[in-house]
Amino acid sequence: SQTIHQWPATLVQPVGSPLSLECTVEGTSNPNLYWYRQAAGRGLQLLFYSVGIGQISSEVPQNLSASRPQDRQFILSSKKLLLSDSGFYLCAWSPKRGNTEAFFGQGTRLTVV
Amino acid sequence: SQQGEEDPQALSIQEGENATMNCSYKTSINNLQWYRQNSGRGLVHLILIRSNEREKHSGRLRVTLDTSKKSSSLLITASRAADTASYFCATGVSGGYNKLIFGAGTRLAVHP
Numbered sequence: 145s146q147t148i149h150q151w152p153a154t155l156v157q158p159v160g161s162p163l164s165l166e167c168t169v170e171g172t173s174n175p176n177l178y179w180y181r182q183a184a185g186r187g188l189q190l191l192f193y194s195v196g197i198g199q200i201s202s203e204v205p206q207n208l209s210a211s212r213p214q215d216r217q218f219i220l221s222s223k224k225l226l227l228s229d230s231g232f233y234l235c236a237w238s239p240k241r242g243n244t245e246a247f248f249g250q251g252t253r254l255t256v257v
Numbered sequence: 258s259q260q261g262e263e264d265p266q267a268l269s270i271q272e273g274e275n276a277t278m279n280c281s282y283k284t285s286i287n288n289l290q291w292y293r294q295n296s297g298r299g300l301v302h303l304i305l306i307r308s309n310e311r312e313k314h315s316g317r318l319r320v321t322l323d324t325s326k327k328s329s330s331l332l333i334t335a336s337r338a339a340d341t342a343s344y345f346c347a348t349g350v351s352g353g354y355n356k357l358i359f360g361a362g363t364r365l366a367v368h369p
Contacts, residue, residue, distance in 0.1 A: 150299075176354050187345060188300075188359040195354050234299055238355045243288050243307055246347075246357055248299035 146171035150235045150249030157256055163208075163222040165252050167235030170216065175237040177218040178246065179210055182232040194218060195240075230256045263346055267364045276333040278363040280346030281326075288349040289322055289329045290357065293342045300345065303331075336367045 150167045157163060169175055176195055180188040190203045192210035200210050207226050211219045218235055235249040264279045280289070288307045292300040306313045306322045306329070313320045319332040333340055343364050347357040 180359075185361075185364075187361040188347075190357070193354050193356070201354075232297075236300075242355060243305070243349065244355060245290055245302040245305055246300075246355070247302070248292075250299045251297070253297065 146237075146247065148235065148237055148247055148249045150252060152252060153250065154253045155255070157225050157254065159227055159256055160224045163220070163225050163229070163254070165220040165233055165235075165254075167218045167220075167249055168216055169218075169237045172237070172239070173215060174240060175216065176240060177212060178236040178238070179218065179220050180234040180236065182234060182251075184231075188234065192220070225256045227256050230254055263344070263360045263363045265363060266361070267366070269366045269368065270336055271368050272336060272338055274336055274367075276336050276340070276365055276367070278331045278344050278346075278365070280329045280331070280360055282329075282346075282348045282358075282360075283327065284348075284350060286324075286348045286350055289320075290347045290349060291318075291320060291329075291331050292345045292347060292359075294345065294362070295342050303344075305349075333365075336365075338367050338369045341365060341367045 147170045178193045179191045182188050194200050194212040208222050233252045236246040238246040262281045290305045291303045294300045304315050304320050306320050317334045322329045343362045345359050345362040347359045350356050
């Protein structure tokens, strides 16, 4: 069966520090991968998606970047965090076929102080 | 940008009652999905209804879709305290990568 791992679960970082959140998927190959951010009490905002290794598309321009160095690895990064980067970050994957659901990791609660 | 708008934003009911949540959207869709999120956790997929379907059932869940009104509803029958969570609708739209656009969610509280 497929599983998705996302870490760390919580993170407190000072303003201006770098960020690296990692997500890996097991039990499937060539998935679509996604990074979402959820502000408190709000829905999910799609940040990045990837349909293959090295292929990253950004939905919202901001202080973050994403990379997919391996088929089942998706990384969210920032060189210098801003206070506004605080939030709940969720990684997800979906099969390539259409009309299918997404499978989410447990999320990372990022607090920038 | 968020496409789905859930209604109500919050719902409080007693165990055994039914809970109905509504979702409206703006553009053409391939499918509409409902997800559940327990506090501080990831989202769990509940049910997917395709644009050519009108109603779908899964256990105590019933989803309807009215593409003419661009709306969907999620009914949870005989609710339990364990159903307490936030529920999100997400519209699957064309974009070449199973693009999902989420609404802001409905917070459901089921009291014993």
